[in-house]
Amino acid sequence: MARAVSTRRKIATTALAWAIGLLIFFPIFWTILTSFKTEAQAINNPPLFWGFDFTLENYAIVQERSDYMRFLWNSVIIAGGSTLLGILVAVPAAWSMAFVPSRRTKDILLWMLSTKMLPAVGVLYPISLIFVEFNLLDTRIGLTLVIMLINLPIIVWMLYTYFREIPVDILEAARMDGAGLRQEILYVLTPMAIPGIASTVLLNIILAWNEAFWTLNLTAANAAPLTAFIASYSSPEGLFYAKLSAASTMAIAPILILGWFSQKQLVRGLTFGAVK
Amino acid sequence: MGRITLDKVSKSFGEVEVIPPLDLTIEDGEFVVFVGPSGCGKSTLLRLIAGLEDVTSGEIRIDGQDATSVPPAKRGLAMVFQSYALYPHMSVRKNIAFPLRMAGMDPAERDRRVKAAADVLNLTDYLDRRPGQLSGGQRQRVAIGRAIVREPAAFLFDEPLSNLDAALRVGMRLEISELHNRLGTTMIYVTHDQVEAMTMADKIVVLRAGNIEQVGSPLELYRNPRNLFVAGFIGSPKMNLVNGDIAARHGAETIGIRPEHISVSSDDGEWHGKVGVSEHLGSDTFFHVTCNGIPEPVTVRVGGEVDLHYGDEVWLTPDPDHLHRFDNQGLRIA
Numbered sequence: 001m002a003r004a005v006s007t008r009r010k011i012a013t014t015a016l017a018w019a020i021g022l023l024i025f026f027p028i029f030w031t032i033l034t035s036f037k038t039e040a041q042a043i044n045n046p047p048l049f050w051g052f053d054f055t056l057e058n059y060a061i062v063q064e065r066s067d068y069m070r071f072l073w074n075s076v077i078i079a080g081g082s083t084l085l086g087i088l089v090a091v092p093a094a095w096s097m098a099f100v101p102s103r104r105t106k107d108i109l110l111w112m113l114s115t116k117m118l119p120a121v122g123v124l125y126p127i128s129l130i131f132v133e134f135n136l137l138d139t140r141i142g143l144t145l146v147i148m149l150i151n152l153p154i155i156v157w158m159l160y161t162y163f164r165e166i167p168v169d170i171l172e173a174a175r176m177d178g179a180g181l182r183q184e185i186l187y188v189l190t191p192m193a194i195p196g197i198a199s200t201v202l203l204n205i206i207l208a209w210n211e212a213f214w215t216l217n218l219t220a221a222n223a224a225p226l227t228a229f230i231a232s233y234s235s236p237e238g239l240f241y242a243k244l245s246a247a248s249t250m251a252i253a254p255i256l257i258l259g260w261f262s263q264k265q266l267v268r269g270l271t272f273g274a275v276k
Numbered sequence: 277m278g279r280i281t282l283d284k285v286s287k288s289f290g291e292v293e294v295i296p297p298l299d300l301t302i303e304d305g306e307f308v309v310f311v312g313p314s315g316c317g318k319s320t321l322l323r324l325i326a327g328l329e330d331v332t333s334g335e336i337r338i339d340g341q342d343a344t345s346v347p348p349a350k351r352g353l354a355m356v357f358q359s360y361a362l363y364p365h366m367s368v369r370k371n372i373a374f375p376l377r378m379a380g381m382d383p384a385e386r387d388r389r390v391k392a393a394a395d396v397l398n399l400t401d402y403l404d405r406r407p408g409q410l411s412g413g414q415r416q417r418v419a420i421g422r423a424i425v426r427e428p429a430a431f432l433f434d435e436p437l438s439n440l441d442a443a444l445r446v447g448m449r450l451e452i453s454e455l456h457n458r459l460g461t462t463m464i465y466v467t468h469d470q471v472e473a474m475t476m477a478d479k480i481v482v483l484r485a486g487n488i489e490q491v492g493s494p495l496e497l498y499r500n501p502r503n504l505f506v507a508g509f510i511g512s513p514k515m516n517l518v519n520g521d522i523a524a525r526h527g528a529e530t531i532g533i534r535p536e537h538i539s540v541s542s543d544d545g546e547w548h549g550k551v552g553v554s555e556h557l558g559s560d561t562f563f564h565v566t567c568n569g570i571p572e573p574v575t576v577r578v579g580g581e582v583d584l585h586y587g588d589e590v591w592l593t594p595d596p597d598h599l600h601r602f603d604n605q606g607l608r609i610a
Contacts, residue, residue, distance in 0.1 A: 172328050173361035177422065178349040178378035187374075191365045 028252070035059070035245035042241040058246035066229060068250055075225035075254075077140050078215070079208035082148035083201055086155045089148075091197075094159035095185060099168060109160065112153040120150075120213045131218060138220045146218065147208045154207070155200055162196025163189070195265070202262050209255045226251035277339045278430035278462030279304045280325060285334035287320055287486075294320055295486035297334060302430075302464060302479075304339075307456050310466045311473040312483035312509070318466045319434055321483070325464065326432050327351050338429060349378070354423035358435040360415045362407040362422075368394075369403040372421045379426070393421040396455075413444045420455070430462035437472065449475060470510055474498070482506050504606035507532045513562055513575045515600070522547075522569060528601035528609055535562060535577035537598035540584070545591025549574065551584050565590060 033049070034042050041052040062068070097105050127146065128137075136142030166189065174188040190197065212227040219228055230251050233244040259266070280302040287295040295317045302308050310318040323329040325336060327348035336344050343351050354375070362371050372393055376386040394400045397417040407415055416436060423431055433452070437445045453476050456463050467473055473480050474494045482489040482497065482505070490502045494510075501507035507515050515532045523531045539545070540563070549567030559580050564573040574592060584590065601609040 167359060167361065169357045169359045169361035170363060172348075173355065173357060173419075173422075174363075174374075175328065175348045176326060176353070176355040177375035177426075179374075180349065183378060188363055192363075194365075 028256075031245045031248050033245075034241055035249045037242050039240055039242045042245070058242045059250070062233070062243055062246045062250065066232065068229065071224060071226045071229040071251075072254065074140060074223055075209055075227075075251075078143050078147060078223075078225050079205045081140070081144040082151065082208045083155075083204040085144065085148045086152050086204060087159075087197065087201060090152060090155040090159050090200075091185065091190070093156050094163050095189065097156075097160050098163035098166075099171060109157060113157055116153055124217060127214075128218070137218060138222045138224075140223045143215060143218055143223050143225075146214050147211055150211070150214065151204050151207055155204055158200045158203070159193070159196065162193050162200070165196075166192050199266055202258070202266055206255055206259065277304050278302075278428075279339050280430060280462065280464070281337040281340075282325070283335040283337065285321075285324060285336060286332050287317075287324055287329065288332045293332075293486070295324070298486075298488050300481065300488065300491070302462060305460050305462055307453075307463045307465065307476060307478045308481060309473040309477035309479070310464065310481050310483055311468065311470055312489075314468055315485075316483040317486035318468075318483050320486075322355075322432055322434055322464060322466045326353055326355050328355075352426075352429040353432055354426050354428035354430075355432040355434065356416070356419045356423050356436045358438050360407070360419045360439075362415055362418055364407055367404050367406060368399060368410070368418050368421075371407065371418055372399075372425055375422060375426045389425045390421075393424045396424070397421050412440050413448060416440065416448060417451075420452070424455075424459075428461065430464060433463065433465040435466055435468070437467075437469075452476065471512055474510070480510070482509060500608070501532075501600065502608055504530060504532070504602050507600055507602070507608075513577070516572070516574045518570055518572075518574075520569070523601075526599060526601055529604040530602040530606070531594075532600035532602065533594040534598065535575040537595040538574070538576045539593045539595065540576055540578055540582065541591045541593065542589075543591065545593040547574070547592040547594075549590060549592065551586060551588040551590055554584065554586070556580065563590075565592060567592065 035058055036054050036056070037048065037052045038055055038057070041048055044052075097109065131137045131142055134142075136145075170192070171184055171188060174184045179187065209225075210227070212231070215225050215227045216231055219225070230244070230247050233240065233247045282298060282300040284297040284299060285295065286293065286297040310321060312318050320329060324331050327343070327346060331344055334344075335342055338351060338353075363374065366374065369390055372390045373386050376389060381389075390403070391400070394403055397420060399414070399417055399421060402410060402414060402418075407418065410418065416439075419436070436452075437448050440448060449472060452463075452465075456476075465472075465476060477494055479491060480494055480497055481491050484505055490497060490506045492500075497506060497510045501510060501515075504517065508517060511534060513535050515534050516538070517530055517532050519530050523529060547567040547570065549565040549570075552564040552566050552573055554564070555562040557580070561578050561580055561582055563576045563578065563584060565576055566573050576592060603609050
C-alpha cells in the first residue's frame with residue numbers, strides 16, 4: 001500500500017531535493033558561467049552572476065594555445081580502452097566468483113576492493129619505476145593499462161553483483177543444451193547481463209575520464225588527456241580563471257553529455273538488484 | 277538407447293555425505309521416478325546423472341559407456357528444470373533451437389525440428405514470443421520442447437510441475453506420460469509428490485537421506501512396502517500405522533492398514549471409536565476416527581454414500597488379508 005504523504009511534506013522534500021541538486025551543480029554552473037567572462041570580470045568582487053560582457057574569447061585562446069582535439073582523443077582512447085580491457089578481464093573473473101565460488105571468494109572480493117583504499121601516491125614510485133623500465137612513460141598504452149588496473153576491482157565487483165542475480169539454473173540449462181564455457185558466457189550470460197554490463201561500462205568510462213592522479217604523473221605531452229589539458233591552465237605564471245574555466249568546460253562537456261543521455265541506464269544499473 | 281547404470285555412486289559436499297554409495301539400473305525406455313521428502317538427495321542424484329555435479333566415488337554408465345567424467349553437454353541427456361530455466365532474452369523459437377545451434381546443426385533442419393516440436397506441444401502460435409510473455413504451463417512446454425528437439429538418450433525432469441497450479445499440474449502430468457508413450461525414451465523424473473510418482477512411473481525409487489529405501493513398480497510399492505518409511509510415504513491418504521498392544525496381538529511391533537482396507541460398522545468390530553472430521557470427495561469419503569487405545573486418528577476410506585457424522589460411534593475392522601506387519605527395525609515381516 002502506498003503511504004499517504006501530505007502535500008506540505010511533498011513540497012518540503014521537493015524543495016530540499018532541488019536545493020541539494022543545485023548545490024551540487026553550482027560549481028559546474030559557476031565554471032561554465034566564468035568561461036564566458038573576461039579575466040577581469042572573472043575575479044570581480046562581488047562575483048558577477050549577470051551583467052558581464054559575454055565573450056567567447058577564452059575558448060578561442062584556449063583552442064589556439066593548445067590542441068584540444070589531441071587531448072580529447074587521448075582521453076577517449078584511455079577511458080574507452082581501459083574500460084574495454086577491464087570488461088574483458090572482469091567478465092570471466094566475475095563469472096567464476098559468482099557461479100563457481102570457493103571458500104575464499106568473499107575474501108578475495110574484499111581484498112580486491114581494499115586495494116582501492118590504498119592512497120595512490122603510495123605506489124607512485126614503484127609504478128613509475130616499472131614505467132621507466134618498460135618505456136611506458138607518456139604512452140597511451142601504459143596509461144590505459146594503469147587505469148584499467150586501478151578500476152578493475154570496481155568492474156569485477158559490479159559485474160559480480162549483476163551476475164549473482166542471474167539464476168544458475170539457466171546457465172546449467174545451457175550446459176545441458178551442449179554449450180561449452182565460451183558459448184555459455186557469450187550466448188547466455190552476457191546477453192542476460194547487458195543492462196548490468198552497460199552501466200558498469202558507463203561508470204568506468206566516467207571514472208577513467210576523470211582520473212587525474214596517474215594521468216598527470218605519468219604523461220608529459222604525447223599521451224596527455226583532458227585532465228592534463230585542464231591542469232596546464234592552472235599555471236605558475238598566474239591564474240587565469242576565465243581560461244581555466246573554458247578549458248574545464250571543454251574537458252567535461254563530452255562526459256557531461258554522455259552522462260546526461262545515459263542517466264536512466266546509470267541509475268537503473270546502480271540500483272539493479274536493490275529492488276526486485 | 278538410454279540405459280543408465282549407477283555403480284556404487286556416492287556424493288559428499290565437504291564432510292557431509294549426502295548420498296552414500298548406491299547401485300541403480302535404469303533400463304532403456306523406462307519411466308523412473310525418484311521420490312522422497314525434501315533433502316533426501318533425489319535432486320542431487322539427478323544432477324549427478326546429468327553431470328551438473330561431480331560424483332565423489334563410483335561410476336555412471338550410459339549405454340555401457342563410462343560417463344562419470346564426461347561433461348553434461350556431451351552426455352546426450354536433456355534436462356527440464358523446476359524453474360523452467362528458459363533463456364529470457366531469446367524467443368521461444370530460439371530457446372527450442374538453442375541445443376541444435378550448439379550442436380552445429382544446419383538452419384533448415386533446425387527449423388524443421390523446432391516446428392515439429394512446437395506442433396507436438398501446441399506452441400506453434402507462440403514461437404516468436406519471449407518467455408516472459410508466456411504462462412507457467414506454456415513456459416514448461418517450451419522447456420520440454422527444448423529437451424525434445426535434441427532427441428536425447430534420456431530426459432531428466434527436476435520437479436517440473438512444482439511451480440504450476442493444481443489443475444495445470446494434472447494436465448501436464450498427462451502430457452508428459454503421453455510424451456513418454458509416444459517417444460519411448462528413458463525418462464527420469466524427480467518429485468516429492470507421491471501422487472505424481474504413482475501415476476506416472478514404470479518404476480519408483482524411494483529415497484531417504486540419500487539411501488534407496490525401495491525400488492519397484494507403483495503397485496508393488498503400494499502393496500508390499502519393504503519398510504515403515506515406504507509404507508508411510510506411498511499412498512494418499514497415508515497408511516494407518518498402529519503400535520503397542522494392538523500390533524503385538526498380530527505378532528508385530530507396528531501394523532499398517534490402508535484406509536480402504538478397513539470396514540466400518542455401527543454395531544460390531546475390532547476397534548471402537550468416534551467419528552471426527554470427514555472429507556467428502558464425492559466418489560469417496562474419508563473419515564478420521566479416534567479409536568480407543570490408538571493415539572493417532574485412524575483414516576477410513578468408504579464410498580461417497582456412507583452417511584456418518586461428527587461424534588457418531590463406530591466399529592472398525594481391518595481386513596486381515598491386507599494387514600502389513602513390521603518388526604522393531606521397521607522392516608516388513610513376511
